Amino acid sequence: MSSWNRLQTALADGPSGAVLCRKSTRFGFRETWFEGIHFCLNGIRCNRRGESPAYAEKTDLFATRETATEMIRRCQAANCNVLRFHSMPAPPHVLEVCEELGMLVIDESAIYASWQMLMPEHPDWMEHCREHLTRWVRRDRNHPSVILWSAENEGLNVSALTPAMLYADGRRKDQWSEGGSVPDMSQLETRRWFLLLAAACIDLGVEAIHFGQVEIMDERDKDHAHWRGLLTRVRAYAAQHARRHFILCDAHVPSGGIVHDGRLLLDFHSFPLRIAEVSDKPQEGVLKRGHLDTIYGRSKGGLTPTRKRPSKPSGQAQSEN
Numbered sequence: 621m622s623s624w625n626r627l628q629t630a631l632a633d634g635p636s637g638a639v640l641c642r643k644s645t646r647f648g649f650r651e652t653w654f655e656g657i658h659f660c661l662n663g664i665r666c667n668r669r670g671e672s673p674a675y676a677e678k679t680d681l682f683a684t685r686e687t688a689t690e691m692i693r694r695c696q697a698a699n700c701n702v703l704r705f706h707s708m709p710a711p712p713h714v715l716e717v718c719e720e721l722g723m724l725v726i727d728e729s730a731i732y733a734s735w736q737m738l739m740p741e742h743p744d745w746m747e748h749c750r751e752h753l754t755r756w757v758r759r760d761r762n763h764p765s766v767i768l769w770s771a772e773n774e775g776l777n778v779s780a781l782t783p784a785m786l787y788a789d790g791r792r793k794d795q796w797s798e799g800g801s802v803p804d805m806s807q808l809e810t811r812r813w814f815l816l817l818a819a820a821c822i823d824l825g826v827e828a829i830h831f832g833q834v835e836i837m838d839e840r841d842k843d844h845a846h847w848r849g850l851l852t853r854v855r856a857y858a859a860q861h862a863r864r865h866f867i868l869c870d871a872h873v874p875s876g877g878i879v880h881d882g883r884l885l886l887d888f889h890s891f892p893l894r895i896a897e898v899s900d901k902p903q904e905g906v907l908k909r910g911h912l913d914t915i916y917g918r919s920k921g922g923l924t925p926t927r928k929r930p931s932k933p934s935g936q937a938q939s940e941n
Contacts, residue, residue, distance in 0.1 A: 625647050625648060626644050626645065626646050627762075629642070630643075647762035647763075648719065648763075648764035649764060650767075654827075654868070657868065657887045657924055659767075661724075666701070668701060669700050669701055669702065670700055670702040670703060670726070671695050671698070671700045671893060671895075672703070673691065673703060673705055673706060674706040674707070682710065682711055682714055685713050688714045688717045689721070692718060692721050694903065694905065695723070696722075697904070698893070698895055698906070698907055701722075701723065702725065702726060702767070703718065703723055703724070703725055704726035704728060704770065706773065707728060707732040708730050709728065709730060709756050710725070710727070712759070712760075715727075715760065715763045715765055716763075718763075718765040719763065719764060719765040725763070725765045725766045725767065726766075726768045727763075727766045727768070727770065728772075728773060729752060729753055729756050729770065729771055731753075731771065731773065732773045753771065757769070771826075782809065784807060784809040785804065785809045785810040786801050786804055787839070787840070791839070802836055804839075805837045805838045805840075806840040806846050811849070814850055814854075815853055818854045818867075819857050819861070822857060822858050822861055825863055826867075827862065827864065827867060828869075828870070829854075829868070829870075830870050830871060830890065831870070831871040832871060834847055834873070834885075835875060843880070844880060844885060847885060848885060851869055851885060851886075854869065855867060855869075855925060869887050869925070870886050870887060870888035870889065871886055871889075871890060873886070873889045873891055873915070874913055876889070876919055876920045877889050877919055877920035878920075879920050879922045882923055883922055883923045883925075884922040884923060884924050884925070887925060889919045889920075890915075891913075891914075891915035892913075893914055893916055894913065894915075894916070895907060896911045
């Protein structure tokens with residue numbers, strides 16, 4: 621701990637000089653940026669291999685520095701170098717352990733939209749979100765382990781879908797819950813809606829968008845012409861309006877990715893790693909090709925939207941969904 625920079629601040633009474641409050645903040649320095657789809661850390665290209673621990677399901681793993689250290693070391697043993705703490709800001713001591721062990725962090729807020737848990741129509745909703753995001757960023761902004769900020773989880777309020785956006789034959793209606801249906805990308809209204817949302821995100825400064833389970837939204841178009849057309853328009857809008865004139869696109873890909881004429885639809889592929897248990901070593905796990913539906917070893921290669929030579933997209937693996 622002595623090797624870390626610490627900012628000491630104190631609030632003192634003017635006349636007497638007595639210290640009323642004192643705070644010590646640990647901080648560090650690092651530089652990160654993207655060159656095309658490539659992530660660079662302190663000037664060195666760094667391929668990210670991640671896992672997404674769910675805080676609500678594994679609170680014991682986050683409870684103390686000791687348990688957090690054990691969890692992070694296991695992830696490192698599985699060759700992970702970045703963790704996205706799912707739908708809940710990790711406790712500060714967890715971020716400190718990540719820094720001490722060299723683990724990168726995708727910091728995520730507690731705004732959780734799955735299963736229609738958001739109520740954007742509530743008069744206090746936006747103000748509460750604004751307050752939460754402000755406090756969260758101020759709390760974690762000095763942690764050098766944090767390389768990306770995830771403002772919310774699956775922020776698609778699927779109850780807003782209209783009949784003109786659904787499958788005409790009724791498939792996947794109310795799939796997630798009542799009113800929680802899967803849209804049909806072959807419907808013009810669906811594509812217009814996605815483009816509007818993407819443009820709104822880009823205007824806010826968002827530089828990467830997760831488009832969800834793209835394959836189940838495209839069951840009437842196995843050639844994926846509609847997704848290709850939509851993302852072409854999204855990228856064209858980003859080229860004109862995004863802060864750095866590009867947008868990174870990823871989605872869940874149980875098939876390993878979507879490729880058309882040798883070209884990848886997405887910049888990144890997201891799907892669970894499905895770490896296999898070691899029966900006689902309960903604290904260990906291994907990555908195994910073909911175990912359940914793991915993405916490990918199945919991420920398809922091709923020409924990415926921002927490259928001219930074949931590659932395999934970086935994996936954004938996660939443990940939930």
